Amino acid sequence: MGIVLSASALAQTASEIAPTGSLRAVINLGNPILARKDAQGAPVGVSVDLAQALAAQLKLPLTLIPVESAGKSVELVTQEKADVGFFAIDPVRGQGIAFTSAYVQxxxxxxxxxxxxxxxxxxxxxxxxxxxxxxxxxxxxxxxxxxxxxxxxxxxxxxxxxxxxxxxxxxxxxxxxxxxxxxxxxxxxxxxxxxxxxVIDQAMGLPKTRSTAAHQLLSQFVSDMKASGFVAAALKRHNIEGAVVAP
Incomplete structure (x- = not known):
């Protein structure tokens, strides 16, 4: 399932997705369906689980950047201060962000x-x-x-x-x-x-300036996470009601 890359090709694409050497994922705590703070104040939720899975696949350390609004998430990714984020797909945001397909609605x-x-x-x-x-x-x-x-x-x-x-x-x-x-x-x-x-289609996204290979890998990652049942399991694990896995 998904794109099969050699170790060297994966490392190259990982460096194009995360040029600082750490995957910087912005987490919007303003959308409680996707993320919230746990009792210790740490971000948890579906988007955090996906960020962790992507970092593991890319064999990179993960840096979470919690923010309180979607607007701040868009700003950080568009300005390349974060590598990936979790967004409602929107044409205005699409001016600076390359979206995957939706993972939840x-x-x-x-x-x-x-x-x-x-x-x-x-x-x-x-x-x-x-x-x-x-x-x-x-x-x-x-x-x-x-x-x-x-x-x-x-x-x-x-x-x-x-x-x-x-x-x-x-x-x-x-x-x-x-x-x-x-x-x-x-x-x-x-x-x-x-x-x-x-109905809001929630997707992952990265700066539009990143390579075609980087966008293709992120898109395939989201497709794989839906097909494998990972997204459905995350919604269930975090007791999320009213959101469904996107078609």
């Missing part, structure tokens, strides 16, 4: 106050409505393109969306369905609108 949902007149997702895009999103998140990028009338208001990060929403006179909060469900359990007087407004 995640749902995006809307949250409103209990007394809101809004009942469905298609009622959100109205000129009177202000929608809170995490700055630079996949939802920010998607809704920037898709909402024609509602006004977007950007919270500093995705995990802060609900607290930001509750602190102001806003109409809707948008984000990862599981994050919103989690926040709703500890926030009185809110509810999620039924269904989803988008």
């Amino acid at each position: 995640i749902e995006g949902s809307y949250l409103v106050r209990q007394d809101s007149p809004l009942k469905s997702n298609d009622e959100v895009d109205r000129s009177a409505h202000r929608v809170v999103v995490g700055k630079g998140s996949a939802y920010d990028l998607f809704l920037t393109r898709e909402l024609k009338q509602a006004q977007l208001v950007r919270a500093p990060t995705s995990p802060e969306v609900v607290s930001f929403f509750m602190a102001g006179t806003y109409d809707v909060a948008a984000g990862v369905k599981q994050q919103l469900e989690f926040d709703a359990r500890s926030t009185p007087g809110v509810r999620l609108l039924p269904g989803r407004f988008m």
Whole structure:
């Protein structure tokens, strides 16, 4: 399964993926489906497991770079301060990042106050409505393109969306369905609108400036991790609900 490389070819490609000699993987703690902190404060999750598996395959030491937002992940990889990251596939981010195929799919949902007149997702895009999103998140990028009338208001990060929403006179909060469900359990007087407004394809990516061989190896790695059951097992091990292995 996958690309079979000689030891010398693997070493060469590894050096093209990670030119510093250590695989620098940026981990976005702002997406709890992919990563979070354990009791000791260390990053754990599906993305961490994949980073560890890739470093092992490349026979390189691993350096994890935890950040709190997707925007920071994009910045570090685009500026080549990290070698790989874990992102929602988006054409804006694709200007500086070469993506693999998706490894998981995640749902995006809307949250409103209990007394809101809004009942469905298609009622959100109205000129009177202000929608809170995490700055630079996949939802920010998607809704920037898709909402024609509602006004977007950007919270500093995705995990802060609900607290930001509750602190102001806003109409809707948008984000990862599981994050919103989690926040709703500890926030009185809110509810999620039924269904989803988008499905997010989560992929790995590396700087577009890296070689074709580097991109091909990372793409094959993701395909192998899906086909082998590694991704499904990681989702189960970390008790992740609502995300599925991408087709």
